[in-house]
Amino acid sequence: MLAQRPTDHDASSNHLQGVGPRTSTLERPARALLHRSFIGASGALLIAAFGTDVFYYTTSLWQWSNFSAWLISVGLIVMLVAVILLMIEFATGRARRLNLVSFALVLSAGLLSLVNAFVHSRDAWTSVVPDGILLSAVSTILLVVAGARGWSLAMSRVAGDSL
């Protein structure tokens, strides 16, 4: 984690690094903030639900739809934990500002997944096809982009931080 800092490939971070010297006023996506790993775990679960939806679609074996329902539910709970952590990190000053694009991506995926949890609470085939698998697919696209951007939802101070 710490070693990555000088060679950060994140676009906005590179941009910021190019602006000026590292001082306490400089910001970058916060890689060491705790919420980030929870967002990543939540994203992994929600993306996995798309996989199990596809398996259900191709096999009509009910256990795959059951997996999807659990993956989405637990994914949302983990995301809720991440948001609480994020709020704590803001309150304690470790996080300085929202990483707006990532935040919008993850928030959208979370809201879609919330709707999807209800869709998956339906019974049998139509708990997945067509609405459920469509929502899983869109959430997956949003989360893959958020993942490529490094999962972090906040900018943190670079210098003076405990990074």
Added chain:
Amino acid sequence: MKTTTPRSIAALTVFAVLSACSAKGGDPARQYGSDPYLPEPHQYLLPPMSVPRSVGWNSGETPTAAAGLKVEALATGLEHPRFLYTLPNGDILVVESNSPGTEAFRPKDFIAGKVKARAGAAEKGGNRITLLREVSGGSRELRSLFIDHLHSPYGVVLVGDTLYVANTDAILAFNYAPGMTQITSSGVKLTDLPAGPIDHHWTKSLTVSPDGSKLYVGVGSNSNITENGMAVEEGRAAIYEVDRLSGEKRIFASGTRNPTGLAFEPQTQQLFAVVNERDEIGPDLVPDYLTSVRQGGFYGWPYSYWGNHVDVRVHPQRPDLVAQAIKPDYGLSSHVAPLSLLFSQGQRLSPTFAQGAFIGEHGSWDRSPLNGYQVIFVPFVDGRPVGRPTTVVNGFLGKDNETVHGRPVGLALDGSGALLVADDVGNTVWRVSAAQAEQFAWQKSH
């Protein structure tokens, strides 16, 4: 994208939740009889759940009966009484039972379990049969633990000197002699019945053919609509015929989602069943029904309902079976949960109830406004249900429709012709009799 996407998604969510909440059921009367109103099916985001809070009965409170009838408690303090059976000597068997307990497979199962517990559906059953003997007009009773240590029992029938008890996983046979107040033997297994894993619809209703040679057993489906997979539905949602002597069984009729009450119509000696239909496609779908049961008949579940109305939730679909599906005889309206079927036999209860069937409606858990929570009477002419049902006993719900005192389940007629009603939330057996007459006849017959 940054600003519009979350906003439109939030709007979509709000719209979806609102549309899910606004689904109110219409007049149940439109769904009585042979040609019920069937709206278009809908699927909802929030599983529709609406259960009244269980408050029990205060002392002195009773359900209310139709004009000319009175209600009194015959026995109280029972453990989830579900099924009633009157022995030839007038002794009454009360089957105290509840679900063997099902695992939560999906996140939804946890929530559904919690909601249903509010209505008293999660109480532990006694897993036993209690014998009641009325003494002097029902004002006193003898009460005895008749058979203990059963496994979620439901149906009971006496044939000759053998008493058959349908546990959730097997039919047991017990030797019985008139006047017995206790059976201590563990019984002999006649045949296994489909039970776990899951055992979603666990009650096994039971009756005997008029000639006494065959038993008929109702076996419910293992899910609402195959959401637990097709494999666990093997041999379920069916009515079995069991040879009483050999214990051999075969499927007599199928596609009956949850056949909770079986009885032979006395005039035509035709087998009838009440069946609980599927949930979660609307407050007015699908009507539960009363039907004559044809040998080899297929009644639709899971592929279709009320004849050939296809259920899109089932995959793969079976148009060949849908084409064969039989329309039931008589709609009872949606989600009333009929759990018992009892034919009157020209009884002395009231001339109104001379010919027809009593049905105990346990009441809805996923419909708003609530439906059921009453005992109804369906008149029969020439062995067929005709006309409108009438309410025999209601008042199980609080006046605000948000609390429930009791829920009617099993029915029986006692030696005097009074109607007995098992109440598995009020843990009471109610006795419904003619308001003034019959007292003399009752005393004479005992």
